[in-house]
Amino acid sequence: MEQLDGGVPASGWVLHCHRGAQTPLAWTEGWPLMSFIVSKLIEIFLLPSNLIAILALIGVATAPFGWRKLSRTSLVGSALLLAICGWAPLGPAALMALENRFPKPVINGPVTGIVMLGGAVDTHVSVDRQTLAMNEAGERLTEAVDLSRRYPDARIFLSGGANHIISSNRTTESQVARDILVMLGVPAQRIEMEERSRTTCENAVESKAAIQPKPGELWLLVTSANHMPRAMACFRAVGFPVVAYPADFRTRGMADLWRPTGSVASGLAAADLAAHEWLGLLTYWSMGKTTELFPEP
Numbered sequence: 141m142e143q144l145d146g147g148v149p150a151s152g153w154v155l156h157c158h159r160g161a162q163t164p165l166a167w168t169e170g171w172p173l174m175s176f177i178v179s180k181l182i183e184i185f186l187l188p189s190n191l192i193a194i195l196a197l198i199g200v201a202t203a204p205f206g207w208r209k210l211s212r213t214s215l216v217g218s219a220l221l222l223a224i225c226g227w228a229p230l231g232p233a234a235l236m237a238l239e240n241r242f243p244k245p246v247i248n249g250p251v252t253g254i255v256m257l258g259g260a261v262d263t264h265v266s267v268d269r270q271t272l273a274m275n276e277a278g279e280r281l282t283e284a285v286d287l288s289r290r291y292p293d294a295r296i297f298l299s300g301g302a303n304h305i306i307s308s309n310r311t312t313e314s315q316v317a318r319d320i321l322v323m324l325g326v327p328a329q330r331i332e333m334e335e336r337s338r339t340t341c342e343n344a345v346e347s348k349a350a351i352q353p354k355p356g357e358l359w360l361l362v363t364s365a366n367h368m369p370r371a372m373a374c375f376r377a378v379g380f381p382v383v384a385y386p387a388d389f390r391t392r393g394m395a396d397l398w399r400p401t402g403s404v405a406s407g408l409a410a411a412d413l414a415a416h417e418w419l420g421l422l423t424y425w426s427m428g429k430t431t432e433l434f435p436e437p
Contacts, residue, residue, distance in 0.1 A: 183419060188225045188411040192218050222404065231410030232396040238417055239365035239391055242372065242384035242437055251291040252357035255382060256284045257343050257371060258300020258313030259364070266316045267309055272323065273316070276388075277364050281317060283387035284362050285324045294360075296326065297351060298333035299343040340367070340420065341429045344374040353380055364388035366413060370420050373430035384437070 184190055199215035224230060260280040265273035274281060288296055298321075300313030314333040322328050334346040353359060363371050365386035375382050390410065401407035424430040 183416065186419060187415055188221065188231075189408045192221045192225070192408075195221070222408075225411040226404030226407040227400050228407070229397050229399065229401065231407055231412075231414050232391050232401070234414030234418065235366050235410055236391045236393075236396060238367075238369055238414065239386070239389055241434070242365070242368045242386055244386060245383055247358075247360075247383075249358060251287075251294040252353075252359055253295035253297055253351065254284060254287050254291070254360045254362060254385075255297045255299060255347055255351075256280055256317070257340070257361070257363040257367070258298070258303075258317065258337070259367070260388075261313050261316040261320065263302065263311045263313060263316055264309060267311050272320050274320065279388040280362055280364060281320055281324070283385070285321060285326060287360065287362065287385070288321075288326050288330065295351075296321070296331045297347060298331065299337055299347045300333075301335050301337045301342075303338035340370050341374040341377070341424060343371070344378045344380060347375075348378050348380040351380075358383065360385040362387055364390075366390060366417050369435055370417060370424065370430075373421065373424060373432045373435045376432065376435065377430045 185194065195214045195218035199211045199213075199218060202214070203211040257280070260274055260277045262273040262275045265271070284296065288294065298314040298317050300317065302310050302312045312335040314335045318328075318331050318333055321331060332350070334350045337343045337346045351359070359380075359382045361368075361371060361375060361382040362385050365388060368384050368386045372382070372384055390413070401410070421430075421433060425433045
């Protein structure tokens with residue numbers, strides 16, 4: 141069997157993933173790349189699960205040096221945060237506020253196209269295991285397939301590059317997503333994509349540049365419901381009018397506010413995801429990348 145660079149078989153989807161020699165935007169622009177890296181590093185320390193671990197480590201590390209007050213405060217704070225974020229419905233409540241912001245729309249009239257944002261696939265597993273791996277946001281892909289069948293004349297556009305900080309993996313999210321859509325029955329000739337973006341704001345910039353939308357066109361934006369407010373803020377900021385079409389809901393409704401989470405792990409996962417999105421909204425707005433802190437429909 142023919143081998144590509146790195147010993148990957150030149151067959152099926154993997155051949156598609158390694159086509160072309162263009163250099164992704166992530167590795168050609170200095171300041172945007174540095175901003176991307178810094179934002180990722182800052183987020184590491186602010187996610188609830190990481191903050192809990194950091195406080196616990198501070199408490200353990202300072203105890204042998206006699207810093208009892210700092211050690212005790214850190215350990216107690218870690219335990220309280222673990223209980224609150226792990227068992228209380230704090231994470232689901234924060235997610236629900238995001239998910240309820242843009243309800244699914246009623247579509248009247250023809251649809252020009254469907255923009256699906258990256259974030260629904262795992263490029264590392266896809267390459268290392270030579271498979272097509274979706275992650276927990278995979279419903280974005282199934283929603284795109286459903287819309288492609290309901291609107292057979294609509295263009296399908298995928299937005300997502302290789303947003304890896306230290307990995308040498310250059311496979312983009314759009315490449316893997318395209319192959320999954322084709323596998324699920326979407327004609328390959330209907331699918332367009334850009335492979336340069338790493339962030340939501342870059343999704344908007346690159347999508348508008350590639351699509352060049354015209355007045356009067358109706359474009360649907362497909363992404364996770366909790367991600368939709370940030371995505372809509374970015375697309376509005378670049379002047380690309382889209383209609384929010386959320387997928388991948390993680391909460392069930394108001395009843396989630398009155399029940400404890402099923403496990404500490406699930407509670408922390410919800411809290412981390414909500415913190416990621418709320419921090420993203422605040423960061424983009426404070427940096428001037430968006431004009432709306434929490435956009436409305």
